[in-house]
Structure formats: C-alpha cells, structure tokens
Amino acid sequence: MLHSIQKLFISIGVLSLFIETVIAQTTTDFLTVEVQLQLNFEEKAISGDLIYSFKVNQPTDSVFLDAHQMTISKQPETSGIAVKARKEKIVIYGSFMPDSIYSVDFSYQATPKQTLYFFEDQIWTQGQGKYTSHWLPSIDDVNDKIIFNISVTVPKGVIALANGKLQTVTNKAGNSTWQYAMEKPMSSYLAALAVGPFEKETIYAASGIPIENYYLEADLDKVEPTYRYTKQIFDFFEDEIGVPYPWEVYKQVPVRDFLYAGMENTTLTVFSNNFMTDTIGFLDKNYVNVNAHEL
Numbered sequence: 137m138l139h140s141i142q143k144l145f146i147s148i149g150v151l152s153l154f155i156e157t158v159i160a161q162t163t164t165d166f167l168t169v170e171v172q173l174q175l176n177f178e179e180k181a182i183s184g185d186l187i188y189s190f191k192v193n194q195p196t197d198s199v200f201l202d203a204h205q206m207t208i209s210k211q212p213e214t215s216g217i218a219v220k221a222r223k224e225k226i227v228i229y230g231s232f233m234p235d236s237i238y239s240v241d242f243s244y245q246a247t248p249k250q251t252l253y254f255f256e257d258q259i260w261t262q263g264q265g266k267y268t269s270h271w272l273p274s275i276d277d278v279n280d281k282i283i284f285n286i287s288v289t290v291p292k293g294v295i296a297l298a299n300g301k302l303q304t305v306t307n308k309a310g311n312s313t314w315q316y317a318m319e320k321p322m323s324s325y326l327a328a329l330a331v332g333p334f335e336k337e338t339i340y341a342a343s344g345i346p347i348e349n350y351y352l353e354a355d356l357d358k359v360e361p362t363y364r365y366t367k368q369i370f371d372f373f374e375d376e377i378g379v380p381y382p383w384e385v386y387k388q389v390p391v392r393d394f395l396y397a398g399m400e401n402t403t404l405t406v407f408s409n410n411f412m413t414d415t416i417g418f419l420d421k422n423y424v425n426v427n428a429h430e431l
Contacts, residue, residue: 164199166190166275167237167321168283173272175290175331180254182271183209183245190240192232201226202269202276202324203244210243226273244273252329253393257294259331260391260406264399266325274324281321289313290331297330297350299403301384318403320382328401330389337363342371345381350389351412361418362390362411369428388430397426405430 170187190199203226208219217230219242228240252261252271261268266276275282288296292312300318307313334350337359341347347370349363366388374381383403390409398407407430411423 163192163194163196164190164280165193166201166280166282169274169285171272171284171286173286173288173329175259175288175296175329177254177257177259177291179247181245181247182252183243184272185210185241185243186273187239187241189237191234191237193234195234196232197229199228199232201228201273202266203273204246204270205249206244206246206273208242209245212240212242214240224269246271255392257333258392259290259329260394261327261329261401262395262399262406263325263327263401268324268327271329272324272327274327276324278323278325281323283318283321284327285315285317286327286329287313287315288329288331294331294333297328297334297387297389297404299327299401301403319384322402326400326402328399328404328406330391330404330406332389332391334389339367341367341374341381341386343374343380345370345383346385348385348387350387352390352409355390355409355412358412358414361413361415362423363388363427364418364422365424366427366431369424369431373431386431388427398430400430 167189172185174183204224206221206226208221212219217228217240220227232238248270250270251263251267261271268274269276284299286298288298289311290296292307292310296314298316300316303315303317305312305314335353337349339347347366349359349366351359385403387403388405388407390407390412392409394406394408398405407426411426413422
C-alpha cells in the first residue's frame, strides 16, 4: 500500500511538471535575444549573458527556456523576476500578463557534451533538430521564431562567425569580440557558431547580397574550385523561385570533422572541410551539389 502511494505521488509530481511545461511553452512567445558569449578553448566551456524579450497570451507565473545541464551565475536585475536552472530547462518566474512585453536578463555557464564541438583551434555547432539548447538557452520548438543578436568573445587571432550581419569587431586584453545582428526571426535550431583562423573571399550576387566564402590560409589554392558556381547557383535560385534571398548576408565555412556534409544555418552554412578541393580533385569530388543544397 505504501509503495502504491509513493508511486501515486511520484506520478502526480511528474504530471504537474509536464502540465507546467506544456502551459509555459504554449502560452509564451519569445521575441528577441541579445547574446554575449565567451568561449573557453581549454575547458571546452561556454558562458554567456542573455537578455530575452517575450510576451504571453494568458496569465502565467512561469515561462521556460530549453537548456541542458546549465548553471545560472547571475540572476535578473528586473524586480519580481527570478530564474532557476533545472536539468533540461531554465524556468523564469514572475507575474506575467498578456498585452505586455517582458525582458529578462541573466548569465549562464555550460560545458556541453554535444552540439558545441571544440577541435584545437576550431569550434563549431550543429543544432539541427532541437539541440541548440545544449549550448544556448533557447526554444526547441521550431514554431517559435526569435531574432538572435549574437556577440562572441574569442582569443585574438581567430575569427568568430555567427548568424546575421557583422556589426563590429573590438579587441581588448588579448581577446576579440565579434558582434552580429539580425533583422528577422528564425527557429532556435538554426542558431550557429563557427570559430577558427579563417580567411575569407567576398563575392556578390546579382541582387547585391554579399556572399562570404571562408577558408584556411593553407587552402588558398582550393578556394576557386571549392566555391565554383556559388554565384551562379545563388542567382539561379532567386530568378527561378522568384523570391529574393531574405537575409542580409550569406556565409559558408568549412570545418574539421563535421558530422554531415553541410548544414544550412540561417546566413551561415557550415560544411565539412573534406569538400575543399583543388582544380584536379574537383573532377572526382566537389562541393557543388552540397553548395546548392545548403543554399
């Protein structure tokens, strides 16, 4: 009998958490996030300061962000709002009513076991599906579109790529901070980072969109054959579909040991450096099909 009662209370607790999660998810619309990230190559860790704005469509005392194994290092400065980290969520407590836009700021730390990968002088992400929440508190539900403005601080000498258009690069105390901004919202799984000692070549689509093709200095002779037909593919899609490319810039970067051929993160395609090829190798294996797919 006692065992049955214990099981009942456990079931009630699980059900309550499930109901709270479902209600918070369906009543909340996250709008924007300002992200300031610091990456630690040695500890393979990430920390960040976030400012989220959101609204609710019915009264609630809590909303949540998906976040795996993260800790909160600074609580919100906004009066009446508190933040608590759980195993797979960050819960934001307050008294939230419709017809208002709320803002919450907090700091977090994480040592991700997946999705954010460290390889000596390179770092990259692969969040497709619902995995961005392993390195950035976000929303796994693809139906909630958010405007991401991301700043990344890394050791000086490497560059940091993120979604959106580069606004500024500032250098301080041996580090550099790369600040990106977006004008339109996207699903969280498309948020991306790529960090490394990259160089770039910029070309322009017929519509004026800058296309930034990244590479390592040692692969300079592979740039033209690897990115061959990029402009033609881009122009063809805009003409054939009849819909202008909706973002301000398009970037593509080859990284070491990527999990797949490539991934079409918004404004930032990440692809396997195995597709970097010289003129002779182009005849046997090239990036053209993957390039077209990601575009």
